[in-house]
Amino acid sequence: MANIRDIAKMAGVSITTVSRVINNQPYVSLEKIEAVKRAIETSKYEKNINAVHLSKGKTFLIGVAIPFFNHPFFALIVEGIANEALNSNYKMVLFQTNYEENREIEALDMLKQKQIDALIICSRICKWNVIDTYLDYGPIIFCENTGDRKVSSIYMDHYKSFSKGLEYLYSKGHRKIGICVGRKVGTNGVQRISAYRDFFKKLNEPFESEYIFSDYYDFEDGQEIVEKLINMNNPPSALLVSNDQVAAGIVTCSKEKGISIPDDLAVIGFDNQPIAKIMNITTIEIPLVEMGRKLLLRAISNEALSCEEIAVKLVERLTV
């Protein structure tokens, strides 16, 4: 429980000198360094980091707001953030938002109160006019195309990626193409749906809104999708699925139900997670860990705002 003042007394020096020794600053004689170190040793002194934070106005804490912990998509981004945070000597405060606005606001409030130096929002819920009121309090980094807004972002273009997947399926002869997404709302959801709509508009073909399956996130959701497919009069022959977990669930359940992949149903996933590799699922690779790394670097850099798009890559395997 000793503080810097106690050490100063014990070592017979000033507080300043102790501070210099603690922080490896120059201009202290060797003998005093020794004296201070001895005092620290015997008194089991530990510096109170909160006092440092107050004094410096900085906490080396980065907030990360994500919808769910237990989803590989977000887990991989967080892993990238965490790795880079370790390198840069920052720590990570995690907020699971469950897509609830209030939870995101809690994170924003921590930024406002300076308990975190910056905030990374992986899947924004709050409207921009809410976000705008927090912009002065510290850097906020997003995982979406933020257009002309005065914020930084690292993102992938879901419109482009979905178009790419649709074109690939089309080129393989598929005409009845469906999509599975998470939320229909939110920047990403809207982009995906638009890509789907525009794709058929460009082809002058009818837009099948019953081929849009939404609110699916995990492996186990695949079952429900397959059951819906079975009950359709005119089911799609191919599915573009916004993540590999759901794609894997669909593939697994299809096999159980005797639906042959890719003959009866073609499937493309997203992310290129290990499960896609092991199950030989064709997928669109997103470098999530790398995205996380860049998010953190952006969060702690003092440079001007910037937006960076991350490229994706089609990985051909056996489900198309």
Next chain:
Amino acid sequence: MANIRDIAKMAGVSITTVSRVINNQPYVSLEKIEAVKRAIETSKYEKNINAVHLSKGKTFLIGVAIPFFNHPFFALIVEGIANEALNSNYKMVLFQTNYEENREIEALDMLKQKQIDALIICSRICKWNVIDTYLDYGPIIFCENTGDRKVSSIYMDHYKSFSKGLEYLYSKGHRKIGICVGRKVGTNGVQRISAYRDFFKKLNEPFESEYIFSDYYDFEDGQEIVEKLINMNNPPSALLVSNDQVAAGIVTCSKEKGISIPDDLAVIGFDNQPIAKIMNITTIEIPLVEMGRKLLLRAISNEALSCEEIAVKLVERLTV
């Protein structure tokens, strides 16, 4: 950028009065409350939480050290912790340790420096003699049976659980039983292996060390196990698998290779994750979210140390 002193001046009151208003304390006249609120409004004042921390000697931050983010087992524990933290107005600092001692020590050091009020260690890496040197700095809660040590813990008995699984398989007629675990080292690994060894000792049957498969964590690891099984002269007829992801991977790959489940191979998983339900995998349920909740409550409670064992439950489905 205004501080409490500025507000006091603007409102024509003392710092204390401002503090009382900010913290909803009684004994302030209505008019002064109004004056303070107006000043806060116009100056966009936000209290600096770091100053509060320094003053109170408390941060409302709980550290959580886990090996990996992107594994459902730990993700569910963390979810439980996070939910309860939200209720209790605590925030969570997450450390991914990758089973590296240094990363755990980093978390311990944050406790020492008082940047976190307590630390939850979900899968300890450091030896106890290292942990002991940190015990004075704040509560450390563990997810393992800590025996007579002077610490708190919420844990499940892996020895008992494994024994339960083995007995069930035995009762179903299986004699060639294998196990799949994560790490062989660490409290949990040792308990599991012991249960396995003791089980056969009690039956006076030979102990098959080649039936112990270790270092398997995820769905995709199932493939490697199945391949090993195929190459064995005398493979086990049943497998007790320490988590549902691996079990699901084994079941999936087995089917691909024409191994019939449960006829050729019986499988029991652990956790009762959604994937086990959807794939109809017999499993041993562990209430992970509930465990997380209890861990957080223990971390922030001032009561005496305590250890609590969590009960598990066998869920019979179609893989045995």
Next chain:
DNA sequence: CTGTTAGCGCGTTCAT
């Protein structure tokens, strides 16, 4: 009800 004042523990300027 209200205000004065002494901490909380450390960083840092500035004179020596």
Next chain:
DNA sequence: ATGAACGCGCTAACAG
């Protein structure tokens, strides 16, 4: 090379 003194922003004991 060294240290006195002030600042960071807020809480809380105490006096009134």
